[in-house]
Amino acid sequence: MDWRRVPSLSALRAFETAARLTSYSAAARELNVTHAAIAQHVRKLEDHFGLSLMQREGQTMQPTADGARLSRSLTKAFGQIAEASEDLIVRDADHPLRIATTPSFAEYWLMPRIGGFWASHPDIRIEIAPSGDLVDLRADGFDLAIRYGRGNWPGLNAERLESAGHIVVAAPSVVGKDYVGCMSDLGDQHWLITGTSTEERVWLKENGLDLSKCRVTQMDVTALSLQAVRAGHGITIVPRAVAMGDIESGTLVALCEEIDSDVGYHILTRPDRVSPQLKTFISWLRKQRKTP
Amino acid sequence: MDWRRVPSLSALRAFETAARLTSYSAAARELNVTHAAIAQHVRKLEDHFGLSLMQREGQTMQPTADGARLSRSLTKAFGQIAEASEDLIVRDADHPLRIATTPSFAEYWLMPRIGGFWASHPDIRIEIAPSGDLVDLRADGFDLAIRYGRGNWPGLNAERLESAGHIVVAAPSVVGKDYVGCMSDLGDQHWLITGTSTEERVWLKENGLDLSKCRVTQMDVTALSLQAVRAGHGITIVPRAVAMGDIESGTLVALCEEIDSDVGYHILTRPDRVSPQLKTFISWLRKQRKTP
DNA sequence: CTCATATGTAAGCTCAGCTAACAGGTGTAA
DNA sequence: TTACACCTGTTAGCTGAGCTTACATATGAG
Numbered sequence: 165m166d167w168r169r170v171p172s173l174s175a176l177r178a179f180e181t182a183a184r185l186t187s188y189s190a191a192a193r194e195l196n197v198t199h200a201a202i203a204q205h206v207r208k209l210e211d212h213f214g215l216s217l218m219q220r221e222g223q224t225m226q227p228t229a230d231g232a233r234l235s236r237s238l239t240k241a242f243g244q245i246a247e248a249s250e251d252l253i254v255r256d257a258d259h260p261l262r263i264a265t266t267p268s269f270a271e272y273w274l275m276p277r278i279g280g281f282w283a284s285h286p287d288i289r290i291e292i293a294p295s296g297d298l299v300d301l302r303a304d305g306f307d308l309a310i311r312y313g314r315g316n317w318p319g320l321n322a323e324r325l326e327s328a329g330h331i332v333v334a335a336p337s338v339v340g341k342d343y344v345g346c347m348s349d350l351g352d353q354h355w356l357i358t359g360t361s362t363e364e365r366v367w368l369k370e371n372g373l374d375l376s377k378c379r380v381t382q383m384d385v386t387a388l389s390l391q392a393v394r395a396g397h398g399i400t401i402v403p404r405a406v407a408m409g410d411i412e413s414g415t416l417v418a419l420c421e422e423i424d425s426d427v428g429y430h431i432l433t434r435p436d437r438v439s440p441q442l443k444t445f446i447s448w449l450r451k452q453r454k455t456p
Numbered sequence: 457m458d459w460r461r462v463p464s465l466s467a468l469r470a471f472e473t474a475a476r477l478t479s480y481s482a483a484a485r486e487l488n489v490t491h492a493a494i495a496q497h498v499r500k501l502e503d504h505f506g507l508s509l510m511q512r513e514g515q516t517m518q519p520t521a522d523g524a525r526l527s528r529s530l531t532k533a534f535g536q537i538a539e540a541s542e543d544l545i546v547r548d549a550d551h552p553l554r555i556a557t558t559p560s561f562a563e564y565w566l567m568p569r570i571g572g573f574w575a576s577h578p579d580i581r582i583e584i585a586p587s588g589d590l591v592d593l594r595a596d597g598f599d600l601a602i603r604y605g606r607g608n609w610p611g612l613n614a615e616r617l618e619s620a621g622h623i624v625v626a627a628p629s630v631v632g633k634d635y636v637g638c639m640s641d642l643g644d645q646h647w648l649i650t651g652t653s654t655e656e657r658v659w660l661k662e663n664g665l666d667l668s669k670c671r672v673t674q675m676d677v678t679a680l681s682l683q684a685v686r687a688g689h690g691i692t693i694v695p696r697a698v699a700m701g702d703i704e705s706g707t708l709v710a711l712c713e714e715i716d717s718d719v720g721y722h723i724l725t726r727p728d729r730v731s732p733q734l735k736t737f738i739s740w741l742r743k744q745r746k747t748p
Numbered sequence: 749c750t751c752a753t754a755t756g757t758a759a760g761c762t763c764a765g766c767t768a769a770c771a772g773g774t775g776t777a778a
Numbered sequence: 779t780t781a782c783a784c785c786t787g788t789t790a791g792c793t794g795a796g797c798t799t800a801c802a803t804a805t806g807a808g
Contacts (some may be wrong), residue, residue, distance in 0.1 A: 213547075
């Protein structure tokens with residue numbers, strides 16, 4: 165292998181990331197460097213090959229035909245390197261199980277229960293990565309993800325953990341402990357919303373409430389909207405599992421609940437990555453859905 | 457892609473080379489660094505993964521099972537990167553044609569003729585890499601190789617350029633201009649040999665001469681043995697094409713010649729790498745074999 | 749045993765990769 | 779049209795990852 169004819173691996177990595185994300189800034193964020201480093205690497209590659217690899221299109225950078233050609237191969241090769249690296253980490257019997265999950269699920273469902281797992285399996289280490297981002301189990305090196313949705317995740321094994329239709333909740337001080345009403349009565353309330361998807365808006369609308377006609381405050385994280393709602397500042401809509409603890413303790417009241425919804429939390433695993441520790445964790449998860 | 461979980465690409469490259477070559481020294485030579493750099497990179501990877509990747513076996517380093525697993529993937533991935541890089545260099549229409557050939561062929565066959573190519577194709581640049589090493593057309597980025605042998609090169613297109621059985625030559629001052637004799641008469645001569653393969657020794661023996669019983673001086677490069685022979689210091693055995701110029705001019709005399717040999721020089725190309733310039737060069741090569 | 753060749757380790761050097769700062773470009777909303 | 783948010787382009791300077799040097803030890807062959 166004649167490495168003299170291959171440009172810097174760092175430069176190739178920077179280029180691949182920029183081409184994949186069509187943005188130097190995004191590439192810089194993924195690689196934890198400044199955009200200037202990315203720009204310099206791409207420029208260096210263009211000088212090396214005597215070809216243009218990226219071109220500006222408005223506020224994005226698109227690969228040229230030559231650039232696309234190169235980046236396809238690089239994405240494959242670097243993906244292979246990342247996977248090989250991951251596979252070896254897995255072979256270290258002491259590596260912690262890496263779990264990807266949403267911050268709200270981690271906080272309200274998993275954390276209240278995890279003590280039981282630690283008590284019965286003190287030898288198995290867990291690393292929970294709460295993130296609103298959609299992670300790539302393979303490339304990002306996760307053993308398992310818990311995702312909210314309907315169950316269509318190509319290439320992964322999915323097992324339903326818990327139904328979790330939407331639920332609208334408020335503090336008792338806002339609506340009283342024995343609230344009885346319908347959705348359209350809530351039009352005057354102050355809605356504290358976290359990243360509502362189209363799906364939630366459709367459900368609200370089907371039940372007589374148009375969110376665009378209400379007073380809405382956007383929050384970055386579910387934990388923030390929940391705290392504000394607990395304090396009586398307004399109402400919110402969340403997956404049922406997230407609010408169950410509060411409802412049971414009386415901190416929050418369920419105003420409206422989605423019945424027989426097919427959305428829920430699922431356990432996602434890779435077919436090619438199974439370990440005794442992972443199986444033990446999945447077993448434990450299954451047991452949790454039988455204890456409300 | 458979570459690059460935080462992937463170790464240094466430089467370290468991975470050093471490891472892959474060491475595992476492939478089963479030697480830190482050889483890896484150091486391929487990468488043009490010291491063995492200490494290789495050793496440190498491998499050590500760093502072992503610390504990162506918490507696994508042993510290489511183990512000492514006498515004066516070699518063999519990959520462990522884990523190491524072999526990783527290096528297989530890396531060899532593929534880095535090979536892909538090298539190829540993608542190469543492909544892009546080729547797309548630069550101005551890149552010179554890279555020709556791999558033995559130093560003696562380059563010197564005695566190609567250089568005396570190349571002026572004709574330059575005269576008729578001044579726009580096509582040529583880069584000739586004379587080397588005794590066996591090159592990998594793909595990984596080392598060559599457009600064409602001229603190799604001496606019988607024509608069995610898997611994965612490459614081979615076309616015979618010229619028959620070139622072995623020939624034993626000497627200066628006229630040593631044996632006279634009109635030498636008539638047989639091989640076994642040459643036992644007393646001083647043989648100046650360049651890396652004789654088993655094949656040459658077998659041929660000499662079939663014709664009555666055991667080289668191990670002669671006075672032999674080993675030379676590193678054919679050019680050196682030929683100069684010594686021209687100066688009358690001894691005799692040598694070379695491929696016919698290499699000595700033809702000298703024989704025709706009378707500088708050297710052919711003592712014994714291999715008849716109807718199936719060894720020769722072949723034009724080797726990659727099926728996946730064809731350019732108009734390359735085709736032009738091959739056409740020119742074909743024409744040269746018709747002009748003695 | 750000697751010698752050639754190999755790997756192992758630690759300390760110090762240096763330049764490839766990076767940052768900070770400045771500049772200019774693009775898109776959107778008022 | 780202006781203001782602003784977000785984007786890429788370029789240059790000069792900094793620094794630690796990658797490397798070398800030096801010393802030590804191990805292995806194999808004659």
